[in-house]
Amino acid sequence: MCARAAIPAEKRLAASPVPRTGKNLAAFRRALLRWYDRHRRDLPWRKTCDPYRIWLSEIMLQQTRVAAVLEHYRIFLERFPSVEALAAAPEDAVLTAWSGLGYYRRARMLRQCAQELVQNHGGRFPDRAEALRTLPGIGRYTAAAIASIVFEEPTAVVDGNVERVVQRLQGRDLTDQQIWQQAQSFLNTSRPGDFNQSMMELGATVCLPRDPKCPTCPVRKWCVTEQSRPSANRTITMERRASSPGGTLTPSSSRQVKKEIWCVLNQRDGYIRLVQRPRDSSLMPGMWELPQLSRKPHRTTPSAPWRTFRHSITRTDFTVHVHAGRAAAAKGKWIPVASIVGLPITGLTRKILKAAAII
DNA sequence: GAATCGTGGGA
DNA sequence: TTCCCAAGATT
Numbered sequence: 159m160c161a162r163a164a165i166p167a168e169k170r171l172a173a174s175p176v177p178r179t180g181k182n183l184a185a186f187r188r189a190l191l192r193w194y195d196r197h198r199r200d201l202p203w204r205k206t207c208d209p210y211r212i213w214l215s216e217i218m219l220q221q222t223r224v225a226a227v228l229e230h231y232r233i234f235l236e237r238f239p240s241v242e243a244l245a246a247a248p249e250d251a252v253l254t255a256w257s258g259l260g261y262y263r264r265a266r267m268l269r270q271c272a273q274e275l276v277q278n279h280g281g282r283f284p285d286r287a288e289a290l291r292t293l294p295g296i297g298r299y300t301a302a303a304i305a306s307i308v309f310e311e312p313t314a315v316v317d318g319n320v321e322r323v324v325q326r327l328q329g330r331d332l333t334d335q336q337i338w339q340q341a342q343s344f345l346n347t348s349r350p351g352d353f354n355q356s357m358m359e360l361g362a363t364v365c366l367p368r369d370p371k372c373p374t375c376p377v378r379k380w381c382v383t384e385q386s387r388p389s390a391n392r393t394i395t396m397e398r399r400a401s402s403p404g405g406t407l408t409p410s411s412s413r414q415v416k417k418e419i420w421c422v423l424n425q426r427d428g429y430i431r432l433v434q435r436p437r438d439s440s441l442m443p444g445m446w447e448l449p450q451l452s453r454k455p456h457r458t459t460p461s462a463p464w465r466t467f468r469h470s471i472t473r474t475d476f477t478v479h480v481h482a483g484r485a486a487a488a489k490g491k492w493i494p495v496a497s498i499v500g501l502p503i504t505g506l507t508r509k510i511l512k513a514a515a516i517i
Numbered sequence: 518g519a520a521t522c523g524t525g526g527g528a
Numbered sequence: 529t530t531c532c533c534a535a536g537a538t539t
Binding site: 215216217218219220221222223224226227261263264267294295296297298299300303315317318319320355358361362367368414475 | 530531532533534535536537538
């Protein structure tokens with residue numbers, strides 16, 4: 159738990175109507191926090207109260223699994239140990255450290271935010287969610303997460319986990335507004351940061367989307383969904399809310415588009431041929447990748463691809479044939495292999511170069 | 518409000 | 529293999 163900041167009394171005492179008695183509510187909070195204290199995962203951003211590190215973890219974790227974040231988090235902090243270091247860095251350096259994590263706009267806004275903090279806030283983070291919310295890349299969730307975890311502001315977070323947990327507890331569909339309201343009413347205002355994390359942790363490790371582990375759930379006795387389950391051996395999965403008001407579970411289940419592409423892994427004398435995506439591209443702008451062929455090669459040597467990868471980007475499933483050798487690659491630049499580590503390359507490129515033992 | 522933005526892993 | 533995602537924010 160991090161140091162408490164001075165929070166106005168009216169906010170601390172703000173009470174929303176809840177469908178439980180005060181006694182039940184207190185027991186619910188106690189049970190969840192007790193479970194969190196005993197079972198929470200040991201994660202690096204849970205060992206610090208440094209707002210810079212908490213902020214970085216929250217941005218990296220947006221739509222991204224913990225396992226994918228861990229290594230990037232460590233390396234990013236080595237490279238940019240402070241807001242000042244990040245603010246002073248070239249954008250490409252930040253993108254390089256972000257390479258492979260995806261959603262690269264997060265990295266650019268992270269740097270913009272750092273610059274704004276240095277220029278307008280003396281390099282310090284605002285301690286209230288309302289103020290944090292105005293910074294680049296910080297939305298409603300992230301603002302509340304930083305404010306509650308770092309500064310102990312009693313404000314609830316709602317992410318995908320919390321949404322699912324609240325819906326299950328209630329056993330019915332709620333609008334976004336109702337979910338935020340419910341989360342706020344559940345909040346333990348003595349330990350808001352820990353309580354928020356306990357709700358998310360529950361969703362991430364117990365109240366899973368498809369196969370919730372109800373028998374081990376610390377708050378099952380307050381859960382309408384669990385109570386209505388016909389048998390402990392059966393699992394209830396989240397039903398889709400395709401067209402319900404406030405429905406946010408699954409955004410249009412458009413099926414994946416399949417595409418086949420060919421690219422060239424062209425090496426010579428310690429150099430490799432790479433091309434930079436347009437700076438104004440909506441997809442991975444300014445990042446480097448292997449030169450692509452417009453269509454399947456049929457007269458090249460060798461004609462068979464060196465290797466084939468599968469890689470999905472947003473809604474497109476790519477089958478990527480990588481051809482090795484000296485195929486003419488008019489586009490791109492010769493890049494020294496040794497300098498690739500300092501270049502923002504796409505996740506696919508990283509995957510291929512690793513498979514080729516180049517990086 | 519809907520569309521968009523990456524990736525790797527598990528069921 | 530295929531599908532579904534995971535600690536959202538922006539436009």
